[in-house]
Amino acid sequence: MDSWVIAMMLGASLFLGAIALAAFLWGIKNGQFDDEKKMMNQVQYDDERELNDAANQQRKKESVNKKEEYRPE
């Protein structure tokens, strides 16, 4: 048996594992696990309107940021 098969399988599985780890780390950094009670309840408020509201809020945030950038100072 060629040993490169083992090397390849080892590499592939570690790579897949690393992707999952990266996603988990991103979640921690983003504060997804900060508020255990809210995290479990958030799923109740997850309809289309909520998504729209969230998008609007994001737009509002960006518009303010832009305004700051163009401030003539």
Add this chain to the structure above:
Amino acid sequence: MSKVKCDHCHLEFSDEVMIHDGEYRFCCNGCRGIFHLLKDEGLESFYSKMGDTTLSPPTEQFEASSNFDTPAFSERFVTTTKEGLSQVSLVIEGIHCAACVWLNEKALHKMDGVIEAHINYTNNKARITWDSDTVKLSAIIDMIRAIGYNAFPYDSSLQEVRANKERKDYYLRMAVATFATMNMMWIAVAQYAGYFTGITQDIKTILNVAEWVLATPVLFYSGWIFYRGAYYGLRNQAITMDLLVVTGSSLAYLYSIYITVFEKGEAYFDSVAMIITFVLFGKFLEVLSRKNAADTLDIIGKHIPREVSILEGESIRSVDVNEVKEGDVIVIRSGERSAIDGEVISGEGSFDESNLTGESEPIFKRLGDKIISGTTSIDALIHYRATKDFAHSTLSNLVNLLENAMAQKPSIELLANRLSQHFSSTILFLAIATFWIWYFWPHSFDRSLMVGISVIIIACPCALALATPVATLVGLALGAKRGILFKSAAQIETMAKATMVVLDKTGTITMGRPEVVYATIHTPFDIGVLHTLVSSSKHPISRGVKEYLDATEAEIDSSSIEEAREIPARGMVGRYNGAMIAGGNALLMEDLGIEVDSASDKSLFYYAVEQQLVAVYELRDLPKEKALESIAALKALNLRVVMLTGDHEAAAVRVAHEVGIDEVHAHLSPEGKAAFIEQAHSEGYVVVMAGDGVNDLLALAASDIAIAMGNGSDIAIEVSDVVLMNDSLTSLAEAFGISRKTYGLIKQNLAISLVYNSITIPLAMMGYVIPLIAAISMSFSSLLVVGNSMRVRWLYK
């Protein structure tokens, strides 16, 4: 009568008292207002989201929100983000359910200029970012209030943010370490299977390289904390546990790379990862149980009134406390707390000074008497002239003293820390010695280096690092089950070493409120009338009598009394069926021309009908249940038990005698109590102080371990290290028991890991340790320590 739910708060009331508004029903106008507001804003889906929970109807007593816009406020609480936006941290009051969080966030998001509102459901803290050009903070606060909640600012800048950040940092490092170590374990299975049954060199190299890849982030990312610790340790010329971990794992890592590249011998990558992971977990447990001194001083700040009413000519104006000058006339109404010291110029009434003096009896103030800041007016409407400004008033002084005391809190060096220094230097010395001995014996450089490294790896303090945190966590859990909350793990060890326990009298040893101990009935009378009379007053004595009547009389008919009124510092008078009734102290009886015998060391409550004395109740502050047994238990632990109180000598000695305390110091000011504790410190005592009131604060802060009663004042709880939730003295004795047991356990654990090392280190020095044995021994010693700690559950039932 059919009950109907209010459409806002969902509390049930009978239909006829409800406000009818079309098809809707409301219990009050506040609820109706909020309901219509939410409807107008398009947020009525809140009600379907909140399900079965009920809300509390809104209250309308708010300070004006305009003080949220003052420069003083924004300097203290508001921060500016790098985009030029303002940010504030608030605690939102009244959040009951996830829907409340939703509603607050949505309502704020709908406002122009609010960029982000993030509310934490678990601790009700909110972070709000807004554009101060578009909207004012007061408008945001008004919105929160309008939808039925209230908000307080809190200072988030300090330790809390740092503590959270540190914790998150540990999570990240632990996630990486755990992931890598777990994956390495199954690679190691192949390695060890190959070691015993034969394996070709190229497969071995592939496995080694995979382990190399995994070990690298563990050592340099997760293990970064230890590099940092070792560096700072060296800079202070100390050999720390961190240094040992770092040298062991770095050397093993470098050696393993050499093995992998030149394809000879066995690699130690799995040991590297395991050492770092285990010790990191131990360190994390320590961080987790460290005292979060976070917003102690903020809580104190909440108790200081931020505004006072001052009289200017005819009008009353509320101003910031810092703006009050000496000589200003301050108006204080009943229920208000004074912020500034002064002297009464008009009006009279009782003040509750228990905050500062611990005296449960209200103090009567009249023209010319001194008002002390921090005391609360019970029934007085008083005008007084400020004799000091805010910064020099008693309350501010107290806060300053407290801040100093907290900064200088003594700390006792922990056993594990002391031990690890000697341990680390010994192991490093042994490892170097082993290397040289092997090298000159003579062996090849490779072989000698490997044996030297194996000494460090086998000695690596996994078990030692876990010994203290695991044992203390078990101790913390044990205490928590019994309503004893240790705020920090390190306190358990300090408490176990305590040699002296200082108890406050009022509220700690005693119940903190007067109770009727003896009743003399001269002539039979209508109990219902007396009950109604005492119910009308909030004075502790009247409450004591009322409780006594509730407890002893089977049935009490309430009756209506006409012209009932309270006479400050005397009692109550009223008229029932034309007959004049009066209940109060000897002064009241004197005023009414009734001769009474007032010679008693207890508080007496007289009740007279038509100038005729009909009953006398004797009241006093009784010791808590099982106080005698608990004090005896404390003494059995070889503790010097002392009672301190602000009360007068006679009362103090009597209580002390009842519960079996021999050493009493009475008539002490808050500073006096603290001075007593400092005196004890200088005599070499490790002092535990138990108290409950603001008057104990300084003493609590000065002591090694401060214990607060669960129903004590918020500040006392914040300042203390241990909280007894059920207020009983039995838990105090239990807290000592638990801490001593836990400390014993820590010592055992340390002994286990040392004994373990004294067996394995000679083996390693003789060169018998292969990577497999190193890995097994590390896991096994850690398991031993954890297993031993679990034993405490059986030890302490």
